[in-house]
Amino acid sequence: MHILDDPRLSPRVAALLARARRGPSMPAVRIRELARAEASDKSEALVPHEAIEAMIRFEERYGGLWYPLITSNGMEHGLNGEATIYPSIDGWGFRGILDGDQTWPVDVLLDGRTVMTLAGQPRIINSSIVQRLEAHAQLAQVRGWPHVTLGVATEPGQEPVVAEARLPARDVEATGPADKWWSSNETAIHLKLHKWWGDEDIWAARCFARKAEDLPATVASVQHAVTGGVWMDEEWCGLCTHFRKPAQPCLPRGSRTA
Known part of the structure; x- marks a missing residue:
């Protein structure tokens, strides 16, 4: 079918x-x-x-x-x-x-x-x-929410270590080798493999919150949960396809952060 x-x-x-x-x-x-x-x-x-x-x-x-x-x-x-x-x-x-x-x-x-x-x-x-479609579908659900994109560098072939107790529930259906999702009705976390050649792997850490005022806490929880890598400045938002200052939120019109 x-x-x-x-x-x-x-x-x-x-x-x-x-x-x-x-x-x-x-x-x-x-x-x-x-x-x-x-x-x-x-x-x-x-x-x-x-x-x-x-x-x-x-x-x-x-x-x-x-x-x-x-x-x-x-x-x-x-x-x-x-x-x-x-x-x-x-x-x-x-x-x-x-x-x-x-x-x-x-x-x-x-x-x-x-x-x-x-x-x-x-x-x-x-x-x-099927997993690819579920990951894309989850991204489509939250891409319009306020979000921040960070960067994490790891050793070649290595994934970031994640203390999942600090995050929403893992989205098993949407999670695969290059996409890691944790989500709830209010927040979502997406670790996406962005680059895997050269001396290190680069993962984009995307933090989403339905309410803009919840975004700083979401970002902080991710920064505490993700270890085993080196945090990097990320100036490009692949969702909005534009440059912004590192860790600067991308906000829908009318949103504000606390």
Whole structure:
């Protein structure tokens, strides 16, 4: 069943996809006709049967799906006339998603995890496409709230250490390798992996509060809860797509902080 026809979606994913569009998808017979495997040296390789089935499942579920998140570019899903799989350190994968906000492709592994490669360094960013959608849906729910973006640097391949007792409940459905969410009806915390190449990993720590007067306490709780990294000044808000002073709140019109 295509995801846009599925009545069992979580309410927040259904709200996210209320703005979605559905384009054409590749039929299974066409995927089987075009299926090919490209080895690491670019030579032809034997196509594993499970790879063909994974591409068919993906296309039947997500083919043609497009929805906006932060910018107007949107998230595009589908094989787009290709059925080629490529090897990686994490296994075989295929190009299935174009992240419009980052204007960059996302590969889908045969087990459903997703990989983005930047500066020649691949990184698993989602545990599944379902988790990716839940994370996007949670962001869509709170991105209009007053928020502050901080930065945390960690050792390569390491996640920040988080004392979760200081934060709202962990949002298990939305949390994956590159997205960590804690949320309540009034506040939300988002740790998002921003950079994973070079001498350190950089995580964006986004703090949200429904009421602007609650934002300073939310920021303070995150600064006490997150350890195992080095706090950094972050001048860019990827949600509002503009520069501001480090730790300066981004406020909807009419909001104020205490």
